[in-house]
Amino acid sequence: xxxxxxxxxxxxxxxxxxxxxxxxxxxxxxxxxxxxxxxxxxxxxxxxxxxxxxxxxxxxxxxxxxxxxxxxxxxxxxxxxxxxxxxxxxxxxxxxxxxxxxxxxxxxxxxxxxxxxxxxxxxxxxxxxxxxxxxxxxxxxxxxxxxxxxxxxxxxxxxxxxxxxxxxxxxxxxxxxxxxxxxxxxxxxxxxxxxxxxxxxxxxx
Amino acid sequence: xxxxxxxxxxxxxxxxxxxxxxxxxxxxxxxxxxxxxxxxxxxxxxxxxxxxxxxxxxxxxxxxxxxxxxxxxxxxxxxxxxxxxxxxxxxxxxxxxxxxxxxxxxxxxxxxxxxxxxxxxxxxxxxxxxxxxxxxxxxxxxxxxxxxxxxxxxxxxxxxxxxxxxxxxxxxxxxxxxxxxxxxxxxxxxxxxxxxxxxxxxxxx
Amino acid sequence: xxxxxxxxxxxxxxxxxxxxxxxxxxxxxxxxxxxxxxxxxxxxxxxxxxxxxxxxxxxxxxxxxxxxxxxxxxxxxxxxxxxxxxxxxxxxxxxxxxxxxxxxxxxxxxxxxxxxxxxxxxxxxxxxxxxxxxxxxxxxxxxxxxxxxxxxxxxxxxxxxxxxxxxxxxxxxxxxxxxxxxxxxxxxxxxxxxxxxxxxxxxxx
Amino acid sequence: xxxxxxxxxxxxxxxxxxxxxxxxxxxxxxxxxxxxxxxxxxxxxxxxxxxxxxxxxxxxxxxxxxxxxxxxxxxxxxxxxxxxxxxxxxxxxxxxxxxxxxxxxxxxxxxxxxxxxxxxxxxxxxxxxxxxxxxxxxxxxxxxxxxxxxxxxxxxxxxxxxxxxxxxxxxxxxxxxxxxxxxxxxxxxxxxxxxxxxxxxxxxx
Numbered sequence: 001x002x003x004x005x006x007x008x009x010x011x012x013x014x015x016x017x018x019x020x021x022x023x024x025x026x027x028x029x030x031x032x033x034x035x036x037x038x039x040x041x042x043x044x045x046x047x048x049x050x051x052x053x054x055x056x057x058x059x060x061x062x063x064x065x066x067x068x069x070x071x072x073x074x075x076x077x078x079x080x081x082x083x084x085x086x087x088x089x090x091x092x093x094x095x096x097x098x099x100x101x102x103x104x105x106x107x108x109x110x111x112x113x114x115x116x117x118x119x120x121x122x123x124x125x126x127x128x129x130x131x132x133x134x135x136x137x138x139x140x141x142x143x144x145x146x147x148x149x150x151x152x153x154x155x156x157x158x159x160x161x162x163x164x165x166x167x168x169x170x171x172x173x174x175x176x177x178x179x180x181x182x183x184x185x186x187x188x189x190x191x192x193x194x195x196x197x198x199x200x201x202x203x204x205x
Numbered sequence: 206x207x208x209x210x211x212x213x214x215x216x217x218x219x220x221x222x223x224x225x226x227x228x229x230x231x232x233x234x235x236x237x238x239x240x241x242x243x244x245x246x247x248x249x250x251x252x253x254x255x256x257x258x259x260x261x262x263x264x265x266x267x268x269x270x271x272x273x274x275x276x277x278x279x280x281x282x283x284x285x286x287x288x289x290x291x292x293x294x295x296x297x298x299x300x301x302x303x304x305x306x307x308x309x310x311x312x313x314x315x316x317x318x319x320x321x322x323x324x325x326x327x328x329x330x331x332x333x334x335x336x337x338x339x340x341x342x343x344x345x346x347x348x349x350x351x352x353x354x355x356x357x358x359x360x361x362x363x364x365x366x367x368x369x370x371x372x373x374x375x376x377x378x379x380x381x382x383x384x385x386x387x388x389x390x391x392x393x394x395x396x397x398x399x400x401x402x403x404x405x406x407x408x409x410x
Numbered sequence: 411x412x413x414x415x416x417x418x419x420x421x422x423x424x425x426x427x428x429x430x431x432x433x434x435x436x437x438x439x440x441x442x443x444x445x446x447x448x449x450x451x452x453x454x455x456x457x458x459x460x461x462x463x464x465x466x467x468x469x470x471x472x473x474x475x476x477x478x479x480x481x482x483x484x485x486x487x488x489x490x491x492x493x494x495x496x497x498x499x500x501x502x503x504x505x506x507x508x509x510x511x512x513x514x515x516x517x518x519x520x521x522x523x524x525x526x527x528x529x530x531x532x533x534x535x536x537x538x539x540x541x542x543x544x545x546x547x548x549x550x551x552x553x554x555x556x557x558x559x560x561x562x563x564x565x566x567x568x569x570x571x572x573x574x575x576x577x578x579x580x581x582x583x584x585x586x587x588x589x590x591x592x593x594x595x596x597x598x599x600x601x602x603x604x605x606x607x608x609x610x611x612x613x614x615x
Numbered sequence: 616x617x618x619x620x621x622x623x624x625x626x627x628x629x630x631x632x633x634x635x636x637x638x639x640x641x642x643x644x645x646x647x648x649x650x651x652x653x654x655x656x657x658x659x660x661x662x663x664x665x666x667x668x669x670x671x672x673x674x675x676x677x678x679x680x681x682x683x684x685x686x687x688x689x690x691x692x693x694x695x696x697x698x699x700x701x702x703x704x705x706x707x708x709x710x711x712x713x714x715x716x717x718x719x720x721x722x723x724x725x726x727x728x729x730x731x732x733x734x735x736x737x738x739x740x741x742x743x744x745x746x747x748x749x750x751x752x753x754x755x756x757x758x759x760x761x762x763x764x765x766x767x768x769x770x771x772x773x774x775x776x777x778x779x780x781x782x783x784x785x786x787x788x789x790x791x792x793x794x795x796x797x798x799x800x801x802x803x804x805x806x807x808x809x810x811x812x813x814x815x816x817x818x819x820x
Contacts, residue, residue: 120376171735189234325581530786
């Protein structure tokens with residue numbers, strides 16, 4: 001595939017993902033950002049501040065693995081979180097960062113992690129073969145210094161390389177996968193689990 | 206109708222059902238599975254791991270009544286739950302297994318059954334002619350050994366042949382009907398009842 | 411307008427209303443029924459048991475003002491509730507009976523009425539010009555004898571002719587209007603108010 | 616741009632915004648109203664009582680900056696709230712007034728303001744560069760005398776010119792922006808924050 005074709009394919013997948021996430025209410029008010037790994041140590045990345053439900057190819061730029069835009073447009077402020085994940089995880093090819101009510105609310109009232117236990121849907125994540133397990137998803141404090149936040153996340157992932165997602169407190173979550181289908185499966189699964197946990201708290205469990 | 210025509214008709218009904226269920230959020234992250242009885246002691250069944258909101262005919266295989274795939278593709282791990290239901294219930298021609306927040310949450314906090322009482326919508330299920338009744342829907346413990354789980358369910362249904370649905374703890378529910386319209390009616394009715402029960406718990410009832 | 415044209419116009423309005431109500435989840439599992447007044451002391455009425463989100467003209471019959479079908483099809487079991495309303499309220503030309511979670515849950519935990527107070531949206535109902543008022547919407551016990559239920563409702567409305575809607579316990583609500591736009595406005599407004607009241611109960615108010 | 620072109624562009628943006636807001640359930644039952652600033656000290660404004668999800672250009676009138684209709688149609692009763700905002704805020708070019716469950720419920724149980732603290736999504740509003748802040752959104756008592764209500768709001772805004780939105784008790788909210796994209800971003804952000812606050816109250820926080 002030519003470089004152009006690879007970019008167009010990645011961009012079109014992010015555009016379609018954005019429409020889906022926006023329709024569900026998971027990237028409101030231009031929040032969230034998306035990326036995909038491209039050939040040649042480059043990534044496709046949403047431009048800062050664009051509406052995620054109405055993306056066009058013009059809203060997606062190309063950056064190098066240091067997070068520098070390779071064209072004139074400004075990448076998302078959270079670019080360091082994307083590039084450090086690609087460096088850390090060679091099999092991650094797409095990263096989505098939705099910004100949902102459920103992750104925001106639960107991260108606000110939880111400690112350093114949320115533990116998901118006994119759900120069949122845990123099997124949507126790589127390496128989980130039974131519901132008889134606990135998945136710990138970490139919550140990092142929000143930080144406008146995203147370079148520093150990226151180092152915090154990366155240090156944690158050095159110790160816990162198999163987590164499929166993390167939350168930022170009052171700031172949505174990040175998840176990734178080997179392709180767009182995998183990462184969308186992780187988004188849907190995590191939203192399902194977060195919603196279950198929030199519902200359980202509403203009935204006093 | 207030729208064998209091909211019967212398969213295509215069944216597959217297209219399951220595909221449309223998948224789109225509807227996914228849009229409502231009832232089969233997230235490739236969860237759930239669907240089947241339909243075909244002529245000649247065969248069934249149409251969703252292939253393992255496919256996205257239920259974007260099924261094509263290629264995502265639906267043909268299996269025999271022992272649950273063996275009649276082509277090269279891998280059937281859902283939960284095939285035993287489908288074939289044992291078809292063997293038990295001669296009038297069941299379509300089976301849907303959604304995976305909803307409401308069934309997951311309520312199954313987590315309930316005992317061996319959920320009792321639905323006094324709802325007019327109970328009349329959506331076969332044989333119920335008045336709201337002045339109680340419908341008991343059993344909850345079975347989740348089990349990765351689906352052969353064993355199928356035997357547990359089948360043993361229960363031997364005693365209670367008229368239940369229209371069952372839940373698996375933290376793992377959605379199964380329901381069935383004589384045709385696609387009937388089973389969709391059961392899905393919608395059960396989701397309505399589960400939602401009512403969950404709402405009641407949120408207000409302390 | 412010819413009789414045919416009047417029927418087609420009414421039927422098409424009910425069909426479109428059904429699609430909208432179903433999409434919102436307000437007529438699940440073939441619940442609900444709809445009608446419209448026709449010239450010549452007749453009404454158009456949904457046939458019993460049809461899916462309200464996928465109605466066609468074939469799913470709508472013509473009945474006389476006694477509720478007798480004027481063709482071979484079976485009218486809804488709740489026909490007496492429709493015809494008695496048309497007899498009682500000369501300006502009511504369309505009646506919708508949705509079956510929502512919110513009305514079901516609140517009717518289950520409330521006494522003989524729900525009082526809506528201080529909401530701006532109360533002005534969506536006829537004759538209400540300020541939020542500084544209270545709207546009492548009665549709740550009638552559910553009854554499979556719909557002739558008897560219709561008499562109960564009619565007796566109440568003889569005393570309270572200005573109510574814009576009523577609930578049946580665990581069985582949705584009825585509302586009406588001079589045309590399809592008016593009755594849809596009443597449906598939306600009542601659902602909004604019911605949802606507000608349910609949310610208030612969830613936070614202990 | 617000619618006067619006609621400016622009107623058509625503004626009207627089409629309000630029509631599209633109405634469809635979006637209605638689909639989300641944020642302008643039920645003909646509630647809400649929208650406006651946009653036009654060249655020549657005029658505004659485009661929704662006609663009183665129209666369905667906001669099905670607006671056409673005929674549902675949008677032109678008024679002067681005193682709120683007088685420049686054609687025969689009746690402007691929204693809340694016109695004074697629009698024109699006083701345009702007079703107060705020279706950079707506000709579009710105003711949307713949705714009527715949501717969350718704003719209605721929270722305004723009913725809150726005092727004179729709602730404080731939103733620590734949310735990343737606060738950055739969707741102008742001038743907010745970090746989540747480490749608190750946004751106070753005022754709640755004004757509902758008043759059928761909208762001239763008086765407009766004076767109350769305007770007096771507050773004289774003291775607090777930088778607020779991006781306000782609530783009216785049990786009557787939705789107003790927000791504005793330099794263009795349609797900005798105001799929709801504010802609507803989505805405020806709805807997100809209100810939903811989070813309501814969810815937090817449901818779990819006792």
